[in-house]
Amino acid sequence: MPRKEQSVIIRLGLDDTDHPEIGCTTERMNELVDIILSRIDSELIERRLVRLWPFATRRTRGNGALGAIFMIHMGEIEELYSICSGWFSELCEEIERYPETEFDPSPCLVISESEVSDEWYWTSVRGEVDCDKRMLDVQDAGCTVLVGESHWGVVGASAAISWVPGTFSSWELIAWRSEEKIGTERQVSETAVSCMGSLHPGAFVNRDPTKGRGLIAPRTPCPVLYGIRGSCSEDVERAHEWLQKRTDIEQCSCSAIHRTNQLSDDHIESSSSGTVISTPETTKGGHAMIGAITPDGRFNLVAFSEGGPVNRLLRSLIPGDQISWTGLASPDGSFHLEKLRADKTSPRITGRPICCSKTMRSKGKGQGMKCNSCGRMRHKYWLCNGMEGNYVAPIGRWVEPSPSNRRHLARPVSLMQ
Ligand SMILES: [Zn+2]
Numbered sequence: 001m002p003r004k005e006q007s008v009i010i011r012l013g014l015d016d017t018d019h020p021e022i023g024c025t026t027e028r029m030n031e032l033v034d035i036i037l038s039r040i041d042s043e044l045i046e047r048r049l050v051r052l053w054p055f056a057t058r059r060t061r062g063n064g065a066l067g068a069i070f071m072i073h074m075g076e077i078e079e080l081y082s083i084c085s086g087w088f089s090e091l092c093e094e095i096e097r098y099p100e101t102e103f104d105p106s107p108c109l110v111i112s113e114s115e116v117s118d119e120w121y122w123t124s125v126r127g128e129v130d131c132d133k134r135m136l137d138v139q140d141a142g143c144t145v146l147v148g149e150s151h152w153g154v155v156g157a158s159a160a161i162s163w164v165p166g167t168f169s170s171w172e173l174i175a176w177r178s179e180e181k182i183g184t185e186r187q188v189s190e191t192a193v194s195c196m197g198s199l200h201p202g203a204f205v206n207r208d209p210t211k212g213r214g215l216i217a218p219r220t221p222c223p224v225l226y227g228i229r230g231s232c233s234e235d236v237e238r239a240h241e242w243l244q245k246r247t248d249i250e251q252c253s254c255s256a257i258h259r260t261n262q263l264s265d266d267h268i269e270s271s272s273s274g275t276v277i278s279t280p281e282t283t284k285g286g287h288a289m290i291g292a293i294t295p296d297g298r299f300n301l302v303a304f305s306e307g308g309p310v311n312r313l314l315r316s317l318i319p320g321d322q323i324s325w326t327g328l329a330s331p332d333g334s335f336h337l338e339k340l341r342a343d344k345t346s347p348r349i350t351g352r353p354i355c356c357s358k359t360m361r362s363k364g365k366g367q368g369m370k371c372n373s374c375g376r377m378r379h380k381y382w383l384c385n386g387m388e389g390n391y392v393a394p395i396g397r398w399v400e401p402s403p404s405n406r407r408h409l410a411r412p413v414s415l416m417q
Helices: 025-039 074-096 119-126 131-140 154-162 190-199 233-244 309-315
Strands: 007-015 042-051 064-073 108-112 144-147 170-176 224-230 254-260 272-276 288-294 297-303 322-329 335-344 348-351 383-385
Touching (some): 007 074, 042 154, 064 074, 074 144, 108 154, 119 131, 131 144, 144 154, 190 233, 224 233, 297 309
Parallel strands (some): 297 335
16 A cells, blocks of 8 residues: 555546447446556545436446546556556457447546546536547646547546535445356345345435335346445445345355445536426327426426326426426427426316205306206305315425436435435
8 A cells, every 4th residue: 555645646537438248337447446456556545436417419328437546656657557558458459349339339548647627527417518628628637538439438537537526425336247147137136125225224225116126236238236326335335245145146246336426416407496387288108298487488397207206296287386396408408307396386176166966057157156956046166276186296395206217316305405
């Protein structure tokens, strides 16, 4: 381990190495970290997994980039660069040996010897970034950038070294599969994941209770066995050790803990509040849309059928309702909802009053209502209620999709203050 006064902090960022046949970026970074730790006098300070803007034109699966922060002995800096460039060229050669696909990897490794501005992170988590411009910015800032033929990966790689974890950072332990298991069915039992949830409450959002389904194992043929999310690194570590002792869980080849921006809502600027101005329109697939206005203008709010409670609440709204929401402006001009709340609702007409167990009937314009059984006449009025009886969430309470239909970045309602 290097002594502090003779050491320097190095930040590595890696992205866009995902390839359907030859591994994912999490495993690649783990490989590089292992090589560095075994070959030079260094200490790994932290690994990072940073999720980026969900609508980015070119995004890797889950749109996540990897970071690693090392303390290394000053005398080993050159060796570090040599290891990184050797490893990176081998990676590019390996990718080239496979036939081209529509989403060919465009790997990028950024190395920085100093802290960089967090602006790269914020622009990459909240919007589209021009990769040519980012490439120049990163080089201007004095970072070393390793790229192959294209450099799409520079957006995520630079964002990963630029992220400054805030109050809302969380942790994910990723466990990888042994080589011979990759491509076979993962052995990760639902019972185990469910028990893990009750025994290790600090490990959270690992299961979708509405579907009775664990969320820790990916469903793609990638080298990841599972990822356990939680509020602190000790909790995810303990949950992982507990899982690995069970017979209904596949043994992993290795694992590592990452600090992440998952569940942070960093992709969202703020929530908005406004008034509903149209009745909901529903498509064949069950997606729903309404118009709402705020002092900033008009929004076309969309709730996909997968949004579950958000979709149901949206469909029960009527003009005049006051609501709040969070979500993302989609490049198509609509606004995709992530959370929705009814703040104050317009009255809903439920019908005319009852007399003799029957609805009173209007006798025409300006004429009042009459009971057709006893002949009683009354002034005309409607019976109304708020949203009671229609479904929906209590007034003032946020609703969100079930855990399996939420974005990695979305902050669960249960974690909002
Ligand atoms: Zn009557």
